[in-house]
Amino acid sequence: MFRLRHCLWIVPVALGLVSCQTTPPPAPEDPLVLKGEEIFFNETFSGNGRTCGTCHRAEDNFGLTPAFIATLPDDDALFVAETNRDLANNFENPTLMRKLALIVENQDGFDDLGNNFNMRGIPHTLALNNSIDSRDGPRTGWSGDGAPGDGSLRSFAVGAVVQHFPKSLNRVDGVDFRLPTDEELDALEAFQRSLGRREDLSLPIGLSDETVARGQEIFLDNTMGKCNACHFNAGANADPNLLGPNAGNLNFNTGVEALPDQPADLTGEKNPPDDGFGNPGNGEFNTPTLVEAADTGPFFHNNSVETLEAAVAFYNGDAFNDSPAGRLIIGATGSGINLDATQVVAVAAFLRVINALENLRAGRELLMTAVAYEPSNPRQAVLIRRASFELEDASQVLRGGGLHPGAAAEVESAMSALADALGSADPESDVRLALRRITSARSAMET
């Protein structure tokens, strides 16, 4: 039973947040959200055995990385192309899936499966509530045109079932899968909109580490990093001061496809150029949110860059500065982006810290919700485990950048407390200890 008196605990963490979303975020434990969660992780839609959660793993930030794939058994539904003879050809490329977490997308049509396809990464589904609306309508998927029907997030699941769930490549409704009902689409949308951050930051924020603080300055400086124009407040929406009110989430051709020596190409596997938005495509891809970046690599639509620092450095290179978006920046500001190594690292350090702070916020929210359940309710353990994933990410993101070792230690101490909580008949005291550690970790990173 959910203890209502504990709901008073569930207050937003005071970050000075501002909202630019057009759809009110659903409450995380809303019955429709819980129904959507059940469908997301368990419903196969009478298809090949995959669920939404097959590729969007809660343990892996609702995305999927090569490292996580390496932990999966061979009979996991992700690998249906290796186990289902009807899907053996042109449904997935097992080599690229296992090595680079790339999946097949036929966004330009299904008539020539052997040649007309693209290999794309699996984007996370965090912060969707405030990262897909634009003045031109919703932008879903890597190129902003991922959903059939009206193109909305609600409709996205229908396209995903057709693309990723069929028992055979005939893709016949009622035979190879069943399409989601209206009620299922409503629930899936509510669940997806509940995931992760539901409000945008308001930068600048007070940061204690000098390098991280400098990274924020560079990020916000339209003569240096020039990041904030498209990633306003490190989100997925454009700066309304530059691009007008309600610009929202925009598409750009940033030249990622022009990168030399892309990992997928180096494998020797077939990897056609990806033309992005539309059919035929215009080369544009959707602007991703950056708060969630540090723990959701590899980066870009084709997983072409493994590390956060390299993703920041991409904007120094020829591929970006010769691209339509790069030329636009040069034309508007008189120069391209040209950061030195220390500045690249500073921007990445800033992105790491705001990601760690978001992980702590999410972990805290999950734990506050968890303790509102009775220990006998299995939902409590689900939420504690999910909070542990968030804390683990925060620790790894900080350690990976050599940042805030004291805060990382606090986070790891919180993780230990949660491990104890999961083995305890009365976990509340351990959860409260973890919450105190989270507060300490935050305090070490913020001013």
Add this chain to the structure above:
Amino acid sequence: MIKMLTISILMLTVVALSNASAHPATERYIPIGKSPGISGVKSYVGKIRSVHDTESGFAMTVENATTEVRIDETTMIYVDTGSRSSNRIGTEEDCEVGRTVEVYLHDSGVAYWVKIEASR
């Protein structure tokens, strides 16, 4: 300030070229009447009453009224085969009188897409 204005104007120009778009490829496999957010909301379902002689398109009967549908080079035509086989890309020749059809129209009367029941 001038640079800011310049970047605004330039970016607005680029942005204006990008319009919202749904995924046309998977639309093909969605049966008549099941397109999310479109069927029952923005599309028409009925039967083809007559095929235009002088321009691409047809007239369809929707609840005893007639709706004119124009087809141009941007219109996608899908043939819904039910559970018999894979749905396929169609042509204007599939637009035969008497067939059940679902149409999603631009305000101009030109169809974004047409889904036609396969002939028996």
